[in-house]
Amino acid sequence: MRTICLYFEIHQIIHLKRYRFFDIGNDHYYYDDYANETGMNEVAERSYIPALNTLIEMVKNSGGFKVALSISGVALEQLEIHAPAVIDLLHQLNETGCCEFLCEPYSHGLSSLANEDCFREEVLRQRDKMKQMFGKEPKVFRNSSLIYSDEIGGLVASMGFKGMLTEGAKHVLGWKSPHYVYHCNQAPSLKLLLRDFKLSDDISLRFSNSDWAEYPLFADKYINWIDALPQEEQVINIFMELSALGMAQPLSSNILEFLKALPECAKAKGITFSTPTEIVTKLKSVSQLDVAYPMSWVDEERDTSCWLGNVMQREAFNKLYSVAERVHLCDDRRIKQDWDYLQASNNFRFMTTKNNGMWLNRGIYDSPYDAFTNYMNILGDFIKRVDALYPADVDSEELNSLLTTIKNQGDEITELEKEVAKWQAKAEAAKKTTVKKAADAKEPAVKEKAVAKSKPAAKKAEAKKAVAEPKKATGKAKKAAAK
Template structure:
């Protein structure tokens, strides 16, 4: 029986402001707040809320039959918290239905998997913690930024305890193989891989409203019939895309949501089901390992990382950013960490690309790749100065790590002693409270005897007076 796995990504660019060379050292705030608020509010209104409302209607209509998955970058969540909290509230409502799974991904939506293993692990764990806070469950499946994957990255994901990982069903990685099976990582057999069906996903996210496309107009029954016509043993159909495809890339006027709403009924007629990534990883066995020695992604025709690291400018910015990764992680300064998350975002490197793309690229404030590179490097110059100023530059990373470990251990020891002092204070207070009633008891007894003693004394005095009279 064929099963469809629907997955949507939610990420929001953090727009950088125009930052001049002369701002270095004087201005440590790098962001265009107006554009950040405008863009996330616009996407929430035109895409996220209409799409999420449609999914809620589909779940109400079809119950547990219809299922889907999401992942949210941490920086995207921060933007939603500030400017579009209704989106997070709606996602929590969907979570309560039990028909939605939330996946892990790097908090920054960055490229740390290509640069620094420890930074990548920290990035993913930070986002997974956020997912548990919002939706009550620890993610068990990982989706790297833009589906970036290689054998090495898969091994890192397995080491972090994930059961499965999403990636691209790229032809150069698959060869003669089909993306409609479950595979496993070549370096970590326990990590299962779910591969995106490129054509089926892009038919919706890229081509749906293109009147020049041979498949236009695309109807739900035609789409499902195409899936049903695939070989019977090809049972896993992975359709992955950005949520903004529904409403932004494909405008609501194209009836894209009506198409999506019609999919469950058409699939049910053809005997298909819907499953979440974790359900597929738990129920289906791998048919074999997938060798991916070179990194792949879901971007551009090449399905590699050349859109971020394809030219010398991009590689220069990338190497300079991650040159301070270890030092920054060791220092662990909250304000610096937030800037680190925003500067890691892959979009910053995408704006510097000089390669042509079949997908339009909006560079925002930048007039060219060189303009994007210059602005980013100015910001990075100030940022790295701030990182190095946390502790003297003469202290290398090993010495700094040792120093901060000592400080942390001392802090932990002081904290333990403070707790012990509080415990002893509480014990003393309890003992004093128990002793106080025992001290008060004799006083109470003396008070009760006092009237009787007075009566005895009075009687004795009376007798003495009467005796004196008789004499």
């Protein structure tokens, strides 16, 4: 049976201050609170709230509708501060039991391309955050902007994930179809779900475009396209940003009405909706996927050039991750939070010089050079703060040795805790055994005491009888003598 995996992502741009509006070296707060609050409220009102209400309604009104969501930790922080109504709706959607929440890097950053330890740490932190908020530990992973390579897949599998979402890029698939389940060539246990970029972009990019040949797009036409695919192609993965519903495609285009009609039209064709975990659990992989170089869902190239395509971007990227190990060592809460926000991928996206004919939101910046200058000034101040905690002249081997020592100590503590728990369990068992033996030993002692009490009473009775018998005999003797 053919099934649709419908997935939305939520991430939020953190707007930085213009460096000339604060005192480098003295003012260490880098964010434009007004722009962040305004931006979050706008996208919440125009997109997130009406879109989430629609998804909740779709679950309640159509028996088999299911959906998946991925939300970065940074986006959750901003939502909790500026748009708590969105958090409430996420909980309502979770309570329906028809929404799966996926895991991703906490910062929605590019650590998977730079530093394995950083990547692992923020993925595990995000997994804990999702479990704490929604009650379930995510089993499926999606990297920032669906970035994937063989090496990244192997790392994700080592963290215990069963599936991963990525792009069905033509330069990787060739003649193959994205409508099957594949697996990582370094870890066959990790199933891969590939995005159908055409069907996804028909909704997220082209839906309201009156110059598009398929305009206007109705739900029955869209489902007919899916139904017309070869019967053996069972999995249709439609992935997009949630903000596409209301921002990229305005609500006046009837995008939400289109979405509401999809389940009924799909049901009429025998097409179901499934969550990513259901798909990777039920369906077998048809083949491994070979991805030597990282791919993503961004731009025509479907690679990482939108973040690391020019000298400025690579300079900023390398400078940021040059302090990764020292940030990993520190426990300063402000530095940790700034690290999350400075890693966000949009900081590097603003610096792109690519001209692909698409409009790009550069945030507060007038040009990629402006974005680079502002970011590097802020990054310079951040690195000075890190240097104050861990001087830059510390040898990298010394840092690695310290990190290894900390890790080994952590492992030793874990093992000791296990040993303590084991001995405590043995002590409890021994205590129970001792109590039982004492109880068993007490019963015979009680019986002996009872017997001992009864013996003196018997002796007294015998003594009385003995006294009575001599007296009786004496009386008889007197009578005989009298005769």
